[in-house]
Amino acid sequence: MQCNLAVIKGDGIGPEVVTEAMKVLNTVGEKFGHTFDYEQILMGGCSIDATGVPLTDEAVAVAKSKDAVLLGSIGGNTSTSPWYKLPPNLRPEAGLLKIRKELGLFANLRPANLYDELKEACPLKAEIAERGFDMMMMRELTGGLYFGERHTEEVDGVMTAVDTLTYNENEIRRIAIKAFDIAMKRRKKVTSVDKANVLDSSRLWRKVVEEVAKDYPEVELEHMLVDNCAMQLVKDPAQFDVVLTENMFGDILSDEASMISGSIGMLSSASLNETKFGMYEPSGGSAPDIAGQNKANPIATILSAAMMLRYTFDLDKEADAVENAVKQVLKDGYRTIDIHSEGTQLVSCSEMGDLICERI
Amino acid sequence: MQCNLAVIKGDGIGPEVVTEAMKVLNTVGEKFGHTFDYEQILMGGCSIDATGVPLTDEAVAVAKSKDAVLLGSIGGNTSTSPWYKLPPNLRPEAGLLKIRKELGLFANLRPANLYDELKEACPLKAEIAERGFDMMMMRELTGGLYFGERHTEEVDGVMTAVDTLTYNENEIRRIAIKAFDIAMKRRKKVTSVDKANVLDSSRLWRKVVEEVAKDYPEVELEHMLVDNCAMQLVKDPAQFDVVLTENMFGDILSDEASMISGSIGMLSSASLNETKFGMYEPSGGSAPDIAGQNKANPIATILSAAMMLRYTFDLDKEADAVENAVKQVLKDGYRTIDIHSEGTQLVSCSEMGDLICERI
Ligand SMILES: CC(C)[C@H](C(=O)O)[C@@H](O)C(=O)O
Numbered sequence: 001m002q003c004n005l006a007v008i009k010g011d012g013i014g015p016e017v018v019t020e021a022m023k024v025l026n027t028v029g030e031k032f033g034h035t036f037d038y039e040q041i042l043m044g045g046c047s048i049d050a051t052g053v054p055l056t057d058e059a060v061a062v063a064k065s066k067d068a069v070l071l072g073s074i075g076g077n078t079s080t081s082p083w084y085k086l087p088p089n090l091r092p093e094a095g096l097l098k099i100r101k102e103l104g105l106f107a108n109l110r111p112a113n114l115y116d117e118l119k120e121a122c123p124l125k126a127e128i129a130e131r132g133f134d135m136m137m138m139r140e141l142t143g144g145l146y147f148g149e150r151h152t153e154e155v156d157g158v159m160t161a162v163d164t165l166t167y168n169e170n171e172i173r174r175i176a177i178k179a180f181d182i183a184m185k186r187r188k189k190v191t192s193v194d195k196a197n198v199l200d201s202s203r204l205w206r207k208v209v210e211e212v213a214k215d216y217p218e219v220e221l222e223h224m225l226v227d228n229c230a231m232q233l234v235k236d237p238a239q240f241d242v243v244l245t246e247n248m249f250g251d252i253l254s255d256e257a258s259m260i261s262g263s264i265g266m267l268s269s270a271s272l273n274e275t276k277f278g279m280y281e282p283s284g285g286s287a288p289d290i291a292g293q294n295k296a297n298p299i300a301t302i303l304s305a306a307m308m309l310r311y312t313f314d315l316d317k318e319a320d321a322v323e324n325a326v327k328q329v330l331k332d333g334y335r336t337i338d339i340h341s342e343g344t345q346l347v348s349c350s351e352m353g354d355l356i357c358e359r360i
Numbered sequence: 361m362q363c364n365l366a367v368i369k370g371d372g373i374g375p376e377v378v379t380e381a382m383k384v385l386n387t388v389g390e391k392f393g394h395t396f397d398y399e400q401i402l403m404g405g406c407s408i409d410a411t412g413v414p415l416t417d418e419a420v421a422v423a424k425s426k427d428a429v430l431l432g433s434i435g436g437n438t439s440t441s442p443w444y445k446l447p448p449n450l451r452p453e454a455g456l457l458k459i460r461k462e463l464g465l466f467a468n469l470r471p472a473n474l475y476d477e478l479k480e481a482c483p484l485k486a487e488i489a490e491r492g493f494d495m496m497m498m499r500e501l502t503g504g505l506y507f508g509e510r511h512t513e514e515v516d517g518v519m520t521a522v523d524t525l526t527y528n529e530n531e532i533r534r535i536a537i538k539a540f541d542i543a544m545k546r547r548k549k550v551t552s553v554d555k556a557n558v559l560d561s562s563r564l565w566r567k568v569v570e571e572v573a574k575d576y577p578e579v580e581l582e583h584m585l586v587d588n589c590a591m592q593l594v595k596d597p598a599q600f601d602v603v604l605t606e607n608m609f610g611d612i613l614s615d616e617a618s619m620i621s622g623s624i625g626m627l628s629s630a631s632l633n634e635t636k637f638g639m640y641e642p643s644g645g646s647a648p649d650i651a652g653q654n655k656a657n658p659i660a661t662i663l664s665a666a667m668m669l670r671y672t673f674d675l676d677k678e679a680d681a682v683e684n685a686v687k688q689v690l691k692d693g694y695r696t697i698d699i700h701s702e703g704t705q706l707v708s709c710s711e712m713g714d715l716i717c718e719r720i
């Protein structure tokens with residue numbers, strides 16, 4: 001198979017971790033007889049430095065012409081980097097929001113699970129960690145407060161800022177359908193999270209999700225208020241299978257879910273549109289403090305590449321091979337610094353990439 | 361001193377826990393020579409049953425005529441209670457939102473701390489729990505998405521719901537000033553939480569908070585993005601002193617902070633306006649499943665009454681007496697069912713109230 005990718009190495013540790021993911025994809029290509037073609041585009045701080053904007057329309061056009069995008073990470077230190085002196089619409093994050101919108105990537109999937117080998121890193125107490133957890137956070141990614149009309153103006157001499165949270169039934173339906181489809185391949189439970197006791201958008205959300213649920217009689221649907229969900233994630237994460245929510249709640253809850261796994265350097269993500277097209281990136285940030293030191297954990301990016309094999313190219317066997325290689329490398333005791341503990345072998349970013357390639 | 365209170369027992373366990381808090385206030389009155397006068401008003405489900413609405417204007421007028429409100433809890437089981445078949449503006453929670461707005465209770469204070477005696481209940485691992493934590497969540501309570509214009513309508517045949525997130529500089533300034541004032545009496549650190557990389561309201565928030573900070577050179581101000589804050593609360597809660605944030609983020613984060621303490625039945629809250637007036641209530645919900653069984657933990661409500669003594673009546677000595685009595689009762693090994701563990705003595709709600717009164 002011929003797989004055409006746009007690659008955004010981005011800022012911070014982005015270039016290092018993407019290089020390892022490409023190494024892994026190339027190994028998959030050799031073993032299974034596929035060709036990966038990469039075209040690099042700029043986004044984020046590096047794009048600002050080169051072009052003055054965080055994402056050019058040309059870069060968007062390149063991304064659109066490919067099958068998928070592999071992304072490292074973007075952004076820098078918000079207090080010290082000159083990128084954060086720019087107006088908001090020219091900062092690195094604006095590039096990320098633009099590519100999500102331009103490519104119609106409305107469905108953000110972020111698995112959060114506990115690896116047996118990394119249970120020690122879990123910040124929850126042993127009693128909870130021992131039960132383990134394995135959930136899929138499904139966040140709507142192109143609606144809500146992120147993309148609503150906003151403005152700041154003086155009203156009767158008082159500065160006033162307004163953001164708008166809008167959802168229509170179609171936007172809710174398409175992400176709900178994705179969530180139920182994915183639940184069917186997992187443990188058949190969807191927890192839809194909203195604030196229906198306050199927000200109109202949440203009441204519409206709940207109504208549409210219930211309509212969609214009728215087409216999936218095998219899937220158990222549960223509604224949960226967002227404040228309660230923030231509690232339940234800490235108290236009893238094992239209760240969750242697929243968690244479905246809107247953009248801003250999803251931003252908060254998926255980060256909370258990542259953290260309770262204790263190893264954000266292990267967590268992948270996919271952002272999908274209505275077709276097989278997707279953008280795949282690690283859940284963690286650009287970690288400018290350790291950038292360029294060959295210390296970053298490339299596993300999240302490598303697992304994101306595995307998600308790409310599975311969701312965009314339907315290469316399940318190949319995706320399994322990558323995921324199993326990651327499990328094996330952990331069993332064999334290799335760790336990057338972020339997940340290192342006594343009795344395990346500390347390796348660099350590129351060594352970790354090599355070790356995973358050897359196991360494919 | 362003559363202290364005039366409006367009392368809202370409310371629904372679920374509300375009546376039981378408020379009764380114990382009144383017992384404690386009466387004991388304080390006897391010991392220290394104060395008189396507490398109580399006028400009961402209805403709010404929530406019990407008000408719907410009696411009057412058809414969750415809060416009457418007459419009840420609001422009574423509350424306004426007093427020095428403070430002592431509140432139990434409102435609401436029932438959202439799936440089974442008939443209250444949740446009503447339109448949103450007639451449900452129990454609408455009463456709560458109405459009283460907050462009518463009384464101008466813009467500052468919600470929710471302490472979240474770990475009691476030495478209850479460290480076992482903390483869902484975080486020992487390494488983190490041992491460091492302990494003691495933070496004050498300061499949530500803006502009368503602005504933002506909760507009180508913005510909202511509507512649901514068909515746009516080109518597609519149902520569309522809109523909620524509005526509005527803040528003006530005055531709303532931000534007054535809560536920021538409260539946060540810095542409180543930080544001055546604590547460990548002199550304010551973490552202001554926003555989503556300034558996306559929202560206009562957050563950018564205005566950050567700007568105004570920075571202006572206010574200039575008047576408090578001794579207080580360290582730090583900004584944190586809401587998604588990061590959701591992670592840091594789990595990873596390292598000891599880093600926080602005062603956490604300042606807007607209404608919706610505060611709803612989510614203060615519940616998360618309660619949960620990491622592992623004993624929500626211990627956590628009090630105060631909602632204040634620009635004067636000494638305040639409404640005081642436990643952080644937990646109405647727990648309809650255990651209502652009427654004399655099993656609920658009254659400590660959160662008793663500690664809320666202590667906050668009332670401190671913030672509304674400036675009775676610091678009396679507040680200390682209540683807080684110390686609570687600590688003593690825990691040291692003496694008494695526990696309600698929610699915080700019970702091996703080797704401690706299980707007591708009922710009313711017994712817990714008596715035991716605390718004895719220690720004042
Ligand atoms: C960088 C920021 C705009 C972004 C978001 O809030 O969506 C990030 O936090 C994420 O979750 O991908």
Ligand SMILES: CC(C)[C@H](C(=O)O)[C@@H](O)C(=O)O
Pocket residue numbers: 197198227453456611
């Ligand atoms: C009941 C609900 C409207 C309320 C809120 O969201 O403010 C509650 O969750 C709270 O935190 O007091």
